[in-house]
Amino acid sequence: MRSIKHIHGDKEPHWVGDGFYVKTLFNHLDDDPDFNYRHTDPFLLLDYGQPTNFAPNPNYKTQPHGVGQHPHKGFETVTLAYAGEISHADSAGGYGVIQEGDVQWMTAGRGIMHEEFHSPAFGQRGGPFSMVQLWVNLPSAHKLTEPKYQTLKRDDLPIVNLTDNENGNEIGKAAIIAGEWQDTTGAASTFTPINMWDIALHSAGSTTLQVPNSHNVMILVQEGTLLINDTPVSAGSLIQFATPSDTDLDSDINAANEPSATPVSDSIKLTYPKLSDDEQAPSTVKLLLLSGEPIGEPVAGYGPFVMNTQAELKQTFRDYQMGNFGK
Numbered sequence: 001m002r003s004i005k006h007i008h009g010d011k012e013p014h015w016v017g018d019g020f021y022v023k024t025l026f027n028h029l030d031d032d033p034d035f036n037y038r039h040t041d042p043f044l045l046l047d048y049g050q051p052t053n054f055a056p057n058p059n060y061k062t063q064p065h066g067v068g069q070h071p072h073k074g075f076e077t078v079t080l081a082y083a084g085e086i087s088h089a090d091s092a093g094g095y096g097v098i099q100e101g102d103v104q105w106m107t108a109g110r111g112i113m114h115e116e117f118h119s120p121a122f123g124q125r126g127g128p129f130s131m132v133q134l135w136v137n138l139p140s141a142h143k144l145t146e147p148k149y150q151t152l153k154r155d156d157l158p159i160v161n162l163t164d165n166e167n168g169n170e171i172g173k174a175a176i177i178a179g180e181w182q183d184t185t186g187a188a189s190t191f192t193p194i195n196m197w198d199i200a201l202h203s204a205g206s207t208t209l210q211v212p213n214s215h216n217v218m219i220l221v222q223e224g225t226l227l228i229n230d231t232p233v234s235a236g237s238l239i240q241f242a243t244p245s246d247t248d249l250d251s252d253i254n255a256a257n258e259p260s261a262t263p264v265s266d267s268i269k270l271t272y273p274k275l276s277d278d279e280q281a282p283s284t285v286k287l288l289l290l291s292g293e294p295i296g297e298p299v300a301g302y303g304p305f306v307m308n309t310q311a312e313l314k315q316t317f318r319d320y321q322m323g324n325f326g327k
């Protein structure tokens with residue numbers, strides 16, 4: 001079993017533009033010795049917008065809530081809509097609106113300009129809004145790849161059943177946004193091995209997930225309370241699991257003489273607790289599992305740019321100031 005290293009979540013929220021009220025649950029710029037980019041690689045940043053109610057915006061056509069034109073370079077932005085709708089348009093011609101359960105996967109690569117707003121329909125009606133934005137690093141070999149945009153609609157995501165370890169009953173489902181679940185391949189094309197699974201549990205029981213033991217692993221609890229590896233966790237928490245290198249110290253001795261055959265997996269147990277008779281049935285439990293093979297390269301990042309060296313970062317700022325971006 002992959003052990004839990006720490007449970008995060010006590011971050012102050014802040015506004016991104018006037019549309020996204022988010023907690024940054026991790027950021028590659030953080031220098032916490034126990035939770036920095038080494039522990040999250042290839043994921044650079046996670047902004048979690050917990051459910052927030054927006055009033056209807058009377059100026060939804062001319063002044064939509066969100067963030068206007070801004071640049072990115074050297075990584076990918078992945079946005080998941082949990083509630084509400086987000087529209088996106090970029091300088092490479094990518095455009096799309098995502099609704100609950102949909103995902104936008106934008107590859108900034110060698111440079112892009114984009115805007116992120118509440119959709120006109122959502123701006124007009126208002127209501128609950130909740131989302132996640134992840135920054136996924138690109139390896140140096142693909143940092144300057146052509147910009148690309150993938151809209152992944154909920155209906156296009158492969159869905160797998162999560163079954164109870166004891167009786168085999170289905171207790172939940174996982175949408176495989178990216179990566180591999182047994183024989184099921186996720187919808188997104190990625191540059192490095194990544195698992196991104198949008199998980200919902202609806203009935204009491206325990207189910208076990210398998211993730212590659214070479215991956216960094218995190219879980220965001222988006223809704224409800226549950227046990228992960230028998231530890232109680234609740235909505236808004238980010239579960240940081242021990243890094244592969246933490247566990248290598250123990251396993252190397254045994255692994256040294258073994259042939260490297262099939263990849264080894266670690267298990268993570270999710271338990272949706274049984275209720276006593278007088279307790280109310282809880283709502284659905286929703287989780288986002290993130291795991292990824294560490295890229296293991298140096299990172300030089302500032303603001304919306306993430307390169308490998310300070311020289312590349314300086315050049316990127318020069319290019320941006322010269323107006324050479326997104327062309």
Ligand code: MN
Binds near residue numbers: 077116
């Ligand atoms: Mn952006």
